[in-house]
Amino acid sequence: MKFNFKEIATASMVLFAVIDILGSIPIIIGLRSKVGHIQSGKASIVAAIIMVAFLFIGERILNLIGIDINSFAVAGAFIIFFMALEMILGIALFRDDQPESASIVPIAFPLIAGAGTMTSLLALRAEYQVENIIVAIVINIIFVYLVLRSSKKIEKVLGDTGLNVIRKVFGVILLAIAVKLFTTNIHELFV
Template identity: 80%
Template sequence: MNFSFKEIVTASMVLFAVIDIVGSIPIIISLRNKVGHVQSEKASIVAACIMVAFLFVGERILNLIGIDVNSFAVAGAFILFFLAIEMILGITLYKDDEPETASIVPIAFPLIAGAGTLTSILALRAEYHVENIVVAIVVNIIFVYIVLKSSGKIERVLGKNGLSVIRKVFGVILLAIAVKLFAANINQLLSQ
């Protein structure tokens, strides 16, 4: 076992910034208003299962289609970069249609375990030990569950400005992580 507190914290921060559950509170609240109830437990468990499964079989899927982890990590760095730009500048480069129901599908996937999250998990796998990433996923899922359960209270306490500040701060952190991920993996790609 290669548990590393530093790796767990870094991976947790990356996933926290990519999942952006705090920034998704307005979407969660509008879903709750539309359908009356958000299934927090189910959404959290399903998202965790998707993320852990992708951590273990994602690389095999890539090998099946002939892509190495370093190439995927560089592609992931670009996705993280654009997600960070969206968070910092408050613009929308890509927007899914708003989901119709608050079941597992719109919240667990793609809101929590979406393309950005799955890409980040594989990109992290290129740099960190698997057990540290699993701990980071669990930490984030616990936080996601708490946010889903108390989204109304959080919105009232932080207000729109508070949510905006948190989003921008994590955008800057995500941007720095994207640059680091790109630099670490591009060297390995170029030396092949």
């Protein structure tokens, strides 16, 4: 096992920006008011299981349909790029409708472990050691759990302006990561 603090930190930041749990607080609060109690622990554990499973079997699924990891990473870079634009510009390019249920769907999937997260995991796997990505997943799931548990308090403390600032900052970070993923993996496709 090769634990690398830089890889863990970068992967954690990528996942934090993609999951965007702070930006999802309004959605979480809306769901809580509709369905009542949200099981924070259950949602976090299910999301972690989905993410780790996809980290290991996602590449096999791609191989089964004839797509290499670098091609998927380039495609993922585009998705991350558009997600970053959404965060920075405050526009909605793509968003799932909010179902009526809560803890597992839509919070664990697709809010936490959605398409952007899956794409990011495979893109990260193309560049980083698996154990570092798993540590980054665990760090993010702990943070997600804490945010889910205290979403009402966080909303009161940050307010709309604070949430918007955080969202824009992570949007810029995500944009830079998308450019790096694209340039690294597009080069690998032509080598």
